[in-house]
Amino acid sequence: MLSRLIYASVATEALNPEKVQTLLAQARNHNERHDITGMLIFNSRCFLQVLEGDREALNELYGRLTHDTRHRRLLLLGFEAIDERQFPGWSMGFAAADALQRTQYLRFGATSEFDPYRLTGPAALGLLMNWGRTAKSAERVKGQATLQKVAATG
Template sequence: MLVRLMYASRSTSPLDAEAMASILRQCKDNNPAQGITGLLCHCPASGIFMQALEGGRTAVNRVYLKIARDPRHTDVELLHYEEISERRFSGWSMGLVNMARLNPALLLKYSPKPELDPYAVSGQASLALFDELVATASVMTER
């Protein structure tokens, strides 16, 4: 059974480009063997992460629980969880949203302010935002 899980968290310390590259490498090394795909968004200004994970229920739940216990994250909050018949982010072991290409008007479409704040919107709005980011080629990293 496939599931999709979306969560938000805050980084406990600022992350530079090298730290983000390390996170992506780790995802690319670990996720394929677990059958996990997804999309990650990190806002350096606020330290907010938003991530969608897709895969088998057990594997996705394990990864989420590991993230929730990771001391580098705080305010971990489940935004959305559903059983799915197909993946939306199957092309990425973990895609990364290119925040430099993110149009503030797109954020304003889904939230009260033109900033990434998944804590202020519904899980459905966060998922719709991710769909638009994929459609507008705002995702970087090789597939």
């Protein structure tokens, strides 16, 4: 059953921004093989990730994620069945949160800083989808969206 899982977490010292690239390569490789798509936002401290795919595959991945010492304090923001993917073709899109605009945080949350722990599930999805739309008009490489920064748009 096609499902979507969204969670927030905090990076540990074992994960500096450079190591995120290694992590993404690993994630994309696994996700491609398991038909998992999604998007990851990171601001050097917090992660917000959406994962789409088979329910059991997502559940299994979330189990592994909870044991990954590169992040901690995992907070499940949503896990539900869906009719269609919002990130088809993205084995794992990536956005550095500093490239996101304060207006986007203000629109989907009460804060002007990126703080996924203060987002509801629907607001987190809104932020991720909004970012995905911005990204589409910039660099989009199927299976390996390597977006780091996108120029601010009105």
